[in-house]
Amino acid sequence: MCGILGIALGDQAATVAPELCDGCIFLQHRGQDAAGITTCGPRGRIYQCKGNGMAREVFTENRVPELLGSMGIAHLRYPTSGLAVKSEAQPFYVNSPYGISMAHNGNLVNTLALSRYMDEDVHRHINTDSDSELLLNIFAAELERFNKYRVTNDDVFHALEGVYRLCRGGYACIGMLAGFALFGFRDPNGIRPLLFGERENKDGTIDYMLASESVVLKAHNFSKFRDLKPGEAVIIPRDCNKQKPEFRQVVPMNSYRPDLFEYVYFARSDSILDGISVYRTRIEMGTKLAENIKSKMSPDEIDVVIPVPDTARTCALQCASALGKPYREGFVKNRYVGRTFIMPNQEQRLTSVRRKLNPMESEFKDKNVLIVDDSIVRGTTSKEIVNMARESGARKVFFASAAPPIRYNHIYGIDLTDTANLIAFNRTDEEVAEAINCDKVIYQTLEDLVECCKTSEIQHFEDGVFTGNYVTGVEDGYLRELEKSHKIRANSQSGKHCEGDIGIYNIAEQY
Numbered sequence: 001m002c003g004i005l006g007i008a009l010g011d012q013a014a015t016v017a018p019e020l021c022d023g024c025i026f027l028q029h030r031g032q033d034a035a036g037i038t039t040c041g042p043r044g045r046i047y048q049c050k051g052n053g054m055a056r057e058v059f060t061e062n063r064v065p066e067l068l069g070s071m072g073i074a075h076l077r078y079p080t081s082g083l084a085v086k087s088e089a090q091p092f093y094v095n096s097p098y099g100i101s102m103a104h105n106g107n108l109v110n111t112l113a114l115s116r117y118m119d120e121d122v123h124r125h126i127n128t129d130s131d132s133e134l135l136l137n138i139f140a141a142e143l144e145r146f147n148k149y150r151v152t153n154d155d156v157f158h159a160l161e162g163v164y165r166l167c168r169g170g171y172a173c174i175g176m177l178a179g180f181a182l183f184g185f186r187d188p189n190g191i192r193p194l195l196f197g198e199r200e201n202k203d204g205t206i207d208y209m210l211a212s213e214s215v216v217l218k219a220h221n222f223s224k225f226r227d228l229k230p231g232e233a234v235i236i237p238r239d240c241n242k243q244k245p246e247f248r249q250v251v252p253m254n255s256y257r258p259d260l261f262e263y264v265y266f267a268r269s270d271s272i273l274d275g276i277s278v279y280r281t282r283i284e285m286g287t288k289l290a291e292n293i294k295s296k297m298s299p300d301e302i303d304v305v306i307p308v309p310d311t312a313r314t315c316a317l318q319c320a321s322a323l324g325k326p327y328r329e330g331f332v333k334n335r336y337v338g339r340t341f342i343m344p345n346q347e348q349r350l351t352s353v354r355r356k357l358n359p360m361e362s363e364f365k366d367k368n369v370l371i372v373d374d375s376i377v378r379g380t381t382s383k384e385i386v387n388m389a390r391e392s393g394a395r396k397v398f399f400a401s402a403a404p405p406i407r408y409n410h411i412y413g414i415d416l417t418d419t420a421n422l423i424a425f426n427r428t429d430e431e432v433a434e435a436i437n438c439d440k441v442i443y444q445t446l447e448d449l450v451e452c453c454k455t456s457e458i459q460h461f462e463d464g465v466f467t468g469n470y471v472t473g474v475e476d477g478y479l480r481e482l483e484k485s486h487k488i489r490a491n492s493q494s495g496k497h498c499e500g501d502i503g504i505y506n507i508a509e510q511y
């Protein structure tokens with residue numbers, strides 16, 4: 001689930017890059033593998049800085065001042081298709097027509113057909129394995145059909161109709177047309193999030209932002225914001241002080257099904273996505289989980305509730321209070337180790353769990369502990385955590401998950417593609433408990449999870465990772481391809497050169 005961001009400043013003489021850099025820090029949790037910024041400066045020229053690493057490593061003091069212009073887009077990558085290489089860092093750029101740059105969150109699920117179409121019918125060369133490069137070129141090809149000297153808003157909306165017709169999957173995108181505009185669009189099921197906001201400055205100028213999560217908008221004072229609807233697009237003109245943004249429902253909404261996993265794990269808890277406060281859903285998850293626990297065992301068996309930091313804290317605190325049990329921070333988290341789940345290979349994930357979490361023996365010694373996590377995916381974290389609890393003297397270790405068992409691929413932008421590595425795949429709850437070495441595992445039910453998140457407007461969610469039913473369907477052979485690229489990513493080391501890492505810009509020294 002990458003993070004995407006776009007800003008257009010009302011003051012044409014101002015520079016947008018510093019604010020884009022700062023905004024990326026608010027979205028870092030959505031992608032730690034690569035970061036990139038593209039801006040549009042004088043004479044419509046596109047400036048770019050991207051590469052493997054966290055935002056602070058890529059956007060160095062030397063590079064940021066080189067990014068000229070008052071509008072730009074940014075991307076934080078968590079690779080979920082293609083390879084984890086620097087040539088697949090985003091935004092992608094294509095020179096024709098007009099000069100287009102694009103940042104994409106999500107996965108396309110018909111890439112085999114799209115690649116063939118690009119090659120055989122459109123004759124556009126795709127230079128990487130990234131589905132996002134493909135998406136950009138589909139858009140470019142659709143825009144090129146109008147064969148105009150200068151592009152108009154109508155042309156962009158019509159080109160997007162073509163994108164919607166051809167592309168299947170989860171996608172929230174922010175693009176930039178050189179010297180012309182920023183634009184954003186969201187897939188017809190609203191699987192991936194995208195928000196639009198505006199900010200009025202003291203001098204009367206108005207700035208606009210597009211972002212994956214509301215937390216960036218709020219932090220940067222874009223206080224009037226809303227979600228784009230599924231199938232909706234917006235164009236923000238470069239001179240946005242004179243011309244207003246234009247919205248259009250490009251295709252009818254197919255359904256309104258945001259990805260449940262955003263609420264369980266991915267999004268920051270202080271974000272509001274599709275009108276749903278992530279924090280509130282996590283509180284509800286705690287309440288429901290406690291009810292479920294009470295139906296499966298006596299709370300008397302539990303002495304203390306301990307969260308797995310960070311994401312599970314909100315839910316665990318509420319769960320403890322609903323159970324009437326003390327909540328204790330039994331694991332101290334090293335704040336300098338990032339999110340382990342989104343690291344590309346298993347070895348890295350395993351070592352970082354122990355580096356990341358350290359047990360407080362006093363909270364475990366001679367106690368029956370209920371450990372609460374937001375989800376159990378591969379079981380990497382859970383198994384190590386249970387071991388740490390036992391090594392610290394816990395008598396019994398119960399493990400509760402705020403999400404139901406994960407038994408299927410996630411195909412819209414979370415890297416769970418290797419089903420054989422999912423701990424709940426082909427295992428009952430008892431077998432999972434045995435595999436992670438705990439006394440009992442208790443999962444939230446899917447009905448309860450949906451209940452925690454739904455609103456009057458959104459009654460259904462994309463929940464394929466729990467059910468195996470995907471709202472868009474999947475083309476034949478896609479899952480096999482996805483698992484193949486997942487394996488290559490898992491076996492390669494982030495930032496290290498491999499065959500798929502293609503540099504066409506001939507940069508002798510990267511930063």
Ligand SMILES: O=P(O)(O)OC[C@H]1O[C@H](OP(=O)(O)OP(=O)(O)O)[C@H](O)[C@@H]1O
Pocket residue numbers: 265308309310311312338339340341342373374375376377378379380381382
């Ligand atoms: O079953 P596993 O494969 O171990 O994955 C599940 C764990 O990974 C995530 O934590 P992560 O460390 O990524 O991030 P967090 O600090 O936001 O909780 C998630 O919150 C679970 O704790």
Ligand SMILES: NC(=O)CC[C@H](N)C(=O)O
Pocket residue numbers: 001002077078079080081082088104105106107108130131132413414
């Ligand atoms: N997680 C994402 O949104 C990834 C976007 C894109 N599919 C990539 O792998 O770069």
Ligand SMILES: [Mg+2]
Pocket residue numbers: 308309310311312373374381
């Ligand atoms: Mg966690």
